[in-house]
Each structure stands twice: as structure tokens, then as C-alpha cells.
Amino acid sequence: MTRPDPTGTLARPPTRFDKWADRSFRGLAATSAALAVLLVVGIVAQIAGQAEPAVREYGVDFLTTSKWDPSGKKFGVLPQIAGTLYSSVLGVALGSLFGVTVAIVLTQDFLPPRLEAVAKGVVELLSAVPSVVYGLWGIFVVIPALRPLANAAHETFGALPIFGTRLSGPGLLPAAFVLAIMVLPTVTAISRDALAAVPGKLREAAFGLGATRWEAIVKVVLPTASRGIFGAIVLAFGRAVGETMALAMLLGNSNSFSWSLFAPGTTLATLMANQWPESGAVEKGALMYAGLVLLGITLLINSVGTLILRRTVRVEEAHQ
Amino acid sequence: MSQAEALAAPPALYTPHAAPRATDAAVELRLKSLHYGDFRAVRDVNLTIRRNAVTALIGPSGCGKSTVLRCINRMNDLVRGFRLDGEVRFRGRDIYDKAVDPVAVRRAIGMVFQQPNPFAMSVARNVTFGLKLNGVRDHLNERVEQALRGAALWDEVKDHLNKSALSLSGGQQQRLCIARAIATQPEVILMDEPCSAIDPIATLKIEELMTALKAKYTIVIVTHNLQQARRVADDTAFLYVDRSAGGRTGYLVESGPTAEFFANPREKPTQDYVAGAFG
Ligand SMILES: Nc1ncnc2c1ncn2[C@@H]1O[C@H](COP(=O)(O)OP(=O)(O)OP(=O)(O)O)[C@@H](O)[C@H]1O
Ligand SMILES: [Mg+2]
Numbered sequence: 001m002t003r004p005d006p007t008g009t010l011a012r013p014p015t016r017f018d019k020w021a022d023r024s025f026r027g028l029a030a031t032s033a034a035l036a037v038l039l040v041v042g043i044v045a046q047i048a049g050q051a052e053p054a055v056r057e058y059g060v061d062f063l064t065t066s067k068w069d070p071s072g073k074k075f076g077v078l079p080q081i082a083g084t085l086y087s088s089v090l091g092v093a094l095g096s097l098f099g100v101t102v103a104i105v106l107t108q109d110f111l112p113p114r115l116e117a118v119a120k121g122v123v124e125l126l127s128a129v130p131s132v133v134y135g136l137w138g139i140f141v142v143i144p145a146l147r148p149l150a151n152a153a154h155e156t157f158g159a160l161p162i163f164g165t166r167l168s169g170p171g172l173l174p175a176a177f178v179l180a181i182m183v184l185p186t187v188t189a190i191s192r193d194a195l196a197a198v199p200g201k202l203r204e205a206a207f208g209l210g211a212t213r214w215e216a217i218v219k220v221v222l223p224t225a226s227r228g229i230f231g232a233i234v235l236a237f238g239r240a241v242g243e244t245m246a247l248a249m250l251l252g253n254s255n256s257f258s259w260s261l262f263a264p265g266t267t268l269a270t271l272m273a274n275q276w277p278e279s280g281a282v283e284k285g286a287l288m289y290a291g292l293v294l295l296g297i298t299l300l301i302n303s304v305g306t307l308i309l310r311r312t313v314r315v316e317e318a319h320q
Numbered sequence: 321m322s323q324a325e326a327l328a329a330p331p332a333l334y335t336p337h338a339a340p341r342a343t344d345a346a347v348e349l350r351l352k353s354l355h356y357g358d359f360r361a362v363r364d365v366n367l368t369i370r371r372n373a374v375t376a377l378i379g380p381s382g383c384g385k386s387t388v389l390r391c392i393n394r395m396n397d398l399v400r401g402f403r404l405d406g407e408v409r410f411r412g413r414d415i416y417d418k419a420v421d422p423v424a425v426r427r428a429i430g431m432v433f434q435q436p437n438p439f440a441m442s443v444a445r446n447v448t449f450g451l452k453l454n455g456v457r458d459h460l461n462e463r464v465e466q467a468l469r470g471a472a473l474w475d476e477v478k479d480h481l482n483k484s485a486l487s488l489s490g491g492q493q494q495r496l497c498i499a500r501a502i503a504t505q506p507e508v509i510l511m512d513e514p515c516s517a518i519d520p521i522a523t524l525k526i527e528e529l530m531t532a533l534k535a536k537y538t539i540v541i542v543t544h545n546l547q548q549a550r551r552v553a554d555d556t557a558f559l560y561v562d563r564s565a566g567g568r569t570g571y572l573v574e575s576g577p578t579a580e581f582f583a584n585p586r587e588k589p590t591q592d593y594v595a596g597a598f599g
Contacts, residue, residue: 083338107398201437207398209450209500210427218447 009173014071044295051288062289062295068255068271070279075286077293079257084267084297086257087172087247088240091179095240098180099187103229106188107195120192127185135249138178143167143250146174150262167262167279175265183236190235194228195221227281227309234305241298244269259281338387346371346508347392347429351406353569354387355415356399361387365406365572367557369508374530374539376553376578377393378546380593383559384570385542389510392540393429394422412510427454430501436493436518438485443468443477446485446496450504452488462504471499477513491522498529502537511541515548527552546594549578556581560589 005011014022048055054062058075065076102123106116148166157163167173198221206216222229252264253274272287272294279287349358354362362384369375369392377385387396394415396402407414415425425451438446447464456463464481468474473495477488485496494514511530520536528550530539531569543549549556557575561568573587585591 027367067535100444109398111403178555199437201435202439204395205397205437205439206432206449208393208426208431209453209504210423211453212423215453219453220439 047288047291047295051137051285051292053281054285054289055292056200058286058289062286063293066256068275070283071276073282075283075289077271077290079255080266080268080271080290081293081297082257083172083251083265084241084269084294086259087176087179087251087265087267088237090172090176090261091240092183092233092237093179094176095183095236096187097182099232099236100191100229103191103195104217104222106192108213108221123185123188126181127189131182131243131245132181132249134178135214135246138174138246138250139170142174142177143169143171145176155261161259162261164260165258165263170250170264171260171262172251172258172265173261175247175250176261178250179240179243182243182246183240186236186239187232190232191225191229194225197228219276231305231309234243234301234309237301237305238298241301242269242294244273248273329415331400338482341558342575344371345369346410347540348409349388349391349406350409351391351404354391355401355403355405356382357401360567360572362559363562365559367572367575369538369540370555371538372536373554374532374534374541374552375557376549377540377542377557377559378456378544378549378593379570379573380561381544381560382568382570383561385559386512387570388559389540389542390431392508392510393426393431395426395431397422416556427504428506429508430506431512432494432497432501432509432514432517434513434516436490436497438488438493438496440484440486442482443485443488443496444481446500447503450500454504456504461474467499467503468496470502470533471495472525472532473499489522491518491525494518494522494526498526498533502533506537508538508540511539513542513544516544523548546582550582553578558585558587558590558593 054075062076063081064078065074066078067074067076102119105111106120106123111119120156147167148172150173153163154165154166202220202224203216206220211219239268247267248270251266253266253270255266255271258265268290272290275283275287327527343521349365349367349369351362351365353360364575365388367375379385390396391404391408392410404416407416409415410425410429413420415422424471430450439449441449444460444464447467448460451457451463453461465474465478467588468477470572473492476492477483477496480487485493488496494517498509498514515526518526527548530541534554541553554577555575556578558573558581559570560573561570567592573589574585575581581590585594
């Protein structure tokens with residue numbers, strides 16, 4: 001027999017206050033969650049509502065034609081869609097390469113611990129720089145620095161479409177370059193966490209088998225952290241697709257798509273920023289439609305990313 | 321019987337106190353002191369590790385067994401602030417010589433760790449990992465089978481070679497780590513408490529394995545388990561902690577053939593440790 005329960009704590013039912021506190025906290029949590037969802041739904045509905053006349057009017061042609069002619073009331077965002085994807089892919093590719101490298105340097109004992117902490121802080125600081133400052137930096141530093149190189153590349157390899165034009169001012173390459181720096185903190189911070197989470201015993205195992213430091217990183221550490229790094233890249237992509245200010249300043253405003261890295265270009269976000277102030281009612285509707293397309297692209301990227309992540313998780317769990 | 325056949329055969333029932341078979345040295349430790357930063361962790365370890373024998377390092381926790389073991393394949397190089405004064409002779413040279421590449425040392429002297437640490441890859445790719453590092457690309461299937469047989473794991477995994485190594489049990493994972501270590505045919509295998517994270521039956525398997533493996537390899541094992549040392553080791557070395565002068569420095573008290581070591585320990589700390597551990 002066990003001893004009796006003299007204080008009666010086991011049998012004490014929750015007081016009315018306990019119940020009230022519990023219920024109100026649950027209510028608060030549920031309300032906040034619902035509000036967040038409602039807000040997103042509301043925004044999408046609002047944009048969709050504003051875009052609706054344009055969606056009716058232009059339909060799928062909006063996505064497959066290239067003219068943006070407010071006076072002729074002809075609207076198509078094919079160059080903007082292509083430009084959004086092209087600039088994001090370039091920017092994220094550059095930024096990921098750079099960001100993952102930085103994350104490796106920050107986690108794999110390349111630096112003394114104190115320097116590691118300082119470098120980590122500096123990279124995080126980059127995310128605090130406002131978009132417009134990046135734009136100015138791009139105009140006054142990046143474009144002048146890239147111009148001689150770009151023009152030399154054009155002179156030598158001008159036959160290749162990606163070097164097909166000169167870089168006279170704003171253009172895709174400086175925009176992608178600045179975009180890369182802008183997504184760098186995201187990529188670095190998340191990949192750094194993923195790399196730091198790789199168990200030390202796996203690195204030891206690799207070294208114990210006679211791997212060099214780079215072999216250990218490339219063959220064991222990176223593959224083990226690949227899920228986290230992939231997540232970082234998806235997030236960066238989401239950010240790059242929607243980036244407006246810096247791109248509007250650096251990409252020029254050409255309303256046409258070019259494969260040349262040195263040609264000015266356009267994206268959905270910069271189109272909206274550039275056209276909105278002087279647009280009439282019909283064009284505003286078309287811009288809302290463009291916004292809806294942008295939202296769709298962002299959503300698509302995130303869902304595909306989540307899907308791929310979830311699949312790899314499932315594969316991994318099946319293996320546990 | 322060829323070496324491959326010897327490895328393919330199931331491990332024979334081992335005989336405790338196996339008689340010493342070979343006498344030449346695989347590794348000679350001449351350690352004056354080992355430091356982590358300012359902390360002197362180990363001093364004065366002079367030990368000859370015989371070829372094709374199992375040598376056990378025993379001693380209380382913190383006496384520097386792992387530190388000494390990890391000197392033998394320069395794993396301690398990875399620890400910031402680690403310093404070694406002394407030498408480790410292997411193949412006729414000091415592996416701490418400036419001309420020696422630690423990566424090459426680790427390819428010749430393999431290691432099995434306390435925690436099973438297979439990579440998050442398939443069973444087969446775990447085994448071929450070291451082979452590929454060495455540029456070996458032919459007959460991989462045969463080599464995988466041979467290594468897994470050598471680690472007494474083949475029958476359990478032969479139908480799941482492409483399954484993730486993480487799906488194996490702890491004991492199987494540890495034997496996979498042994499297979500991974502022997503796949504590259506190193507000369508020496510270091511094992512740091514290889515059985516501490518696994519159950520008694522798996523432990524028995526690994527003990528049998530060590531006895532079988534010494535036909536081909538030289539084995540150094542760290543263990544907390546004196547019975548295990550008695551069962552598998554040909555030689556036993558006892559490290560103890562010297563607390564004089566306020567330090568906690570480990571040193572080698574004595575070493576010798578296992579039977580003799582346990583029957584007639586010469587030094588007082590050894591006598592106490594062996595007696596205490598046996599109650
Ligand atoms: N990476 C390290 N940095 C600093 N000190 C260390 C490090 N590794 C071990 N030490 C110290 O060196 C001494 C010896 O440690 P070691 O791990 O070799 O002991 P051990 O005999 O293997 O102990 P155990 O039986 O608990 O595994 C201990 O005092 C420990 O605190
Ligand atoms: Mg230890």
C-alpha cells in the first residue's frame with residue numbers, strides 16, 4: 001500500500017481561476033493565429049478584387065504578351081516575369097555561393113573563435129542596411145566597378161547572348177550582384193546554423209578515415225547540412241523575387257527582357273514601383289494583376305520548397 | 321587460407337589470454353607530455369604496441385586514455401591548443417615529424433569511436449567512403465562484402481546495402497563503423513571504448529571480432545571494463561592520474577602481457593585499481 005495523500009494535491013480539482021486563465025490563454029492564442037491567417041487572406045482578396053477587372057479583360061494573355069502600353073490599354077508582363085526569375089536566380093545563385101562559403105568559413109574552424117564571432121556579427125549587420133542604401137551603393141560603387149570588366153567581356157565574348165550588350169549604366173549584373181549581397185545574411189545565418197548542427201562526431205569520423213579538411217566538408221558536412229542550406233536558399237529566393245527598391249534603382253526600366261547580363265531589365269516589383277505613381281484606373285488594375293502574379297510566384301516557390309523539404313524529411317525518417 | 325577467406329570466415333571462438341604471437345612493434349609511444357593549452361593532461365607514456373596483437377589502455381576516467389589513443393593517428397591535431405612533446409614511431413619514423421602528412425597517417429591508422437558515428441548515407445556508401453578517399457574505384461561490391469564480413473555484419477545487412485546506415489541498431493552501427501575502418505585495410509585500428517554505447521550481446525560480438533581481426537591488424541582499445549581487457553587484450557597498459565603539485569596529469573603506471581598484468585601487478589596504484597574494480 002502506498003502512503004495516503006494528506007495534502008490532497010492529487011485530488012485537488014483546478015480552481016475556477018485556473019480554468020479561466022487556461023481558457024483565456026487558449027482563446028488569445030487562437031485569436032492571434034486566426035488574425036494572422038485572416039490578414040493574409042484579406043490582403044490577397046483585396047488585391048484579387050482590385051485586379052479582377054484586369055484579370056477578366058486580359059486573362060492569360062497578360063502572362064504571355066510583352067507590351068505595357070497604358071495609352072493603348074495593352075498590358076502583358078512576360079518580360080517582367082522572365083526578368084523577375086532571371087534576376088532572382090542570378091542574385092540567389094551568387095548570394096548562395098557566397099553565403100554558404102561564408103557560413104563554412106564561420107563554422108569549420110578556419111578562424112580563431114573571437115574573429116568568428118566578429119565576422120558573424122558583421123554579416124548579420126548587413127541585413128540591417130536599408131534597401132535604398134544598397135541601391136545607392138550599387139549606383140555609385142558597383143556599376144562603376146563592373147563597367148570596365150563588363151565592357152571588356154562584351155568586346156571579347158560579345159557573340160554569346162549573355163554578353164550581348166555593353167554595360168552603360170543600370171543593368172542586370174549590378175542588380176544581381178547587389179541582390180546577392182542583400183540575401184547574403186539570410187543565406188549565411190541559416191546555413192551557419194545548419195552547418196553548426198552537424199554532429200562533431202561525423203567530422204571526426206571523416207577525419208579518422210583520412211579525409212582532408214575539404215573532403216570532410218564537401219563529402220560529409222555539407223551533405224549532412226544540405227536540408228538546412230536548401231531551406232536558406234528558398235527563403236533567399238522568396239526575398240529576391242519581391243525585392244523592389246534596390247532593383248528599381250539598379251536594373252533600369254526597360255520593359256523588355258534580354259539575356260544579356262549587361263542590359264537593363266525589369267521585374268514585376270520594379271514595374272509596379274515605377275508605373276504606379278502616374279497610372280490611371282485601368283493601368284492600376286493591370287498593376288494589381290501584376291501584383292497577384294508576383295504573389296503567386298512567391299507562393300509557388302515557398303510551396304515547392306516546403307514540398308521538397310518535407311519529402312526529404314520523409315525519406316530520412318523512413319531511414320531512421 | 322587467404323586473408324580474404326580468413327576475414328570471410330565467422331570469427332572463431334576466442335581464447336582468453338591468447339598467447340602473444342608476434343613480437344615486433346607496430347607503434348612505439350615515447351610521449352613526454354601532452355598539453356591542452358596550458359593544461360598538462362598526460363606525461364611520460366613509453367609504450368610499445370605489438371603488431372597483430374590487441375593492446376588495451378585502462379585507467380580511471382580522465383587519466384588520458386583517449387588523449388593518448390588519439391595521438392597515435394594525430395586526431396588531436398584537430399583540437400585547438402593541443403601540443404605534444406615526444407614522439408610516436410610508426411613505420412620507422414616519427415609521425416609528428418614535419419615531413420609527415422597527418423592525413424596519410426590517418427589512412428594507415430584507422431579509428432573507431434565511442435559513439436557509433438555512421439554517415440547519413442547508405443550502408444554500402446559508408447563502407448566505400450574511405451576507399452573512395454583513397455582513390456579506389458574498382459571491385460567496390462566485393463570490397464564492401466569483404467569489409468562487412470570482416471566486421472561480422474554481412475549476414476544482417478546483405479539485403480539492405482542501400483538502406484540508410486542510420487536505420488541500423490546501435491550495435492550494428494558500431495560494427496558498420498568497424499567495417500568502414502577496415503575497408504581501407506589500415507595497419508592499425510584504434511578503438512575508443514567501442515562497446516560503451518551498446519548492449520552486452522553486441523559487445524560480445526565486437527569482442528570476438530577484435531580477436532579475429534588481430535590476425536590482420538594491430539588493435540589498440542581503450543576500455544573501462546577490466547573484464548573486457550582480460551578477455552580480448554594481449555597486452556594491457558594502465559594509466560593513472562598524478563594529483564601531486566595540484567595538477568591532474570595522467571601517466572603510464574605499468575604495462576605488460578595481460579595475464580601477467582592482472583595476476584601480478586607490480587605497482588601500488590595498479591594493485592588498488594585492479595583489486596577495487598574486482599571488488
Ligand atoms: N579537447 C580537450 N580540451 C581540453 N582538455 C581536454 C580535452 N580533451 C580532454 N581533456 C582533458 O584531458 C584529460 C584527459 O582526458 P581524456 O579524455 O583523455 O581522458 P580519458 O582517460 O579518456 O577519460 P574517460 O575514461 O572519461 O574517457 C582530462 O582531464 C580532460 O579534461
Ligand atoms: Mg575517453
